[in-house]
Amino acid sequence: MRKFIVGGNWKMNGSKALVNEISGALNAGDFGPVEIVVAVPAPLLPLAREKFKSTIGVSAQNCSQEKSGAFTGEVNVDILKDINVDWVILGHSERREIFKESDEVVGKKVSFAIKNGLKVIACIGEKLNEREANQTMQVVIRQLEAIRKELSEAEWANVVLAYEPVWAIGTGKVATPQQAQEVHSEIRKWLAANVSQKVADETRIQYGGSVNAKNCGELQSQPDIDGFLVGGASLKAADFVTICRCKL
Numbered sequence: 001m002r003k004f005i006v007g008g009n010w011k012m013n014g015s016k017a018l019v020n021e022i023s024g025a026l027n028a029g030d031f032g033p034v035e036i037v038v039a040v041p042a043p044l045l046p047l048a049r050e051k052f053k054s055t056i057g058v059s060a061q062n063c064s065q066e067k068s069g070a071f072t073g074e075v076n077v078d079i080l081k082d083i084n085v086d087w088v089i090l091g092h093s094e095r096r097e098i099f100k101e102s103d104e105v106v107g108k109k110v111s112f113a114i115k116n117g118l119k120v121i122a123c124i125g126e127k128l129n130e131r132e133a134n135q136t137m138q139v140v141i142r143q144l145e146a147i148r149k150e151l152s153e154a155e156w157a158n159v160v161l162a163y164e165p166v167w168a169i170g171t172g173k174v175a176t177p178q179q180a181q182e183v184h185s186e187i188r189k190w191l192a193a194n195v196s197q198k199v200a201d202e203t204r205i206q207y208g209g210s211v212n213a214k215n216c217g218e219l220q221s222q223p224d225i226d227g228f229l230v231g232g233a234s235l236k237a238a239d240f241v242t243i244c245r246c247k248l
């Protein structure tokens, strides 16, 4: 009932040539029931929207919570929609850490994007010291609560959550299927208790952090893992195709 969804987050990588290469590989593939979304750097979005077939979503990696105006360097929702981009990743740990986006800012961005017609991949996840201090759920719930308080129940239909433990991102240190499943299941319980059973049943929760062509099989079999958000391996056509085929 929850459609498995694989996102490729290129971060600050890629080129026109890579858009051509990866779109060629994905357009030719059969991925069964899996939904695919590719998040490229902003300048490559128009080319990506042109090259990827229409059933593959194209996503920005961030956008402003302001409508328009004097915000040099920012990208707004209206421009994304104008170029037919209908997804945005918000609250990635790199935005939170490096660019100091607070829980509150992330909540406001998610709300603004959804109220203005985009679909959102909202990222949450704890740092290593927080996991070691047994604060994983405390941190994840704090991040979730900042999003929940900005959204109506109906707006959750346009949210995909991405659980990305920061210690697993770009480190090669993937969460075990059991570790990921445990947090995903807790997130779903929290949604049931704090939003509604319907939202808990229907919201897709991706796992992100060192997902690759080898470990995706075991991770996808967990009952509360509804997709992946893939960094490094999404830049390699063959690996990303293998990950997108993990349900076949």
Ligand code: 13P
Binding pocket: 009, 092, 164, 168, 169, 170, 171, 172, 208, 209, 210, 211, 229, 230, 231, 232, 233
């Ligand atoms: P890696 O897959 O490179 O660990 O990155 C994960 C990530 O941050 C996806 O958003």
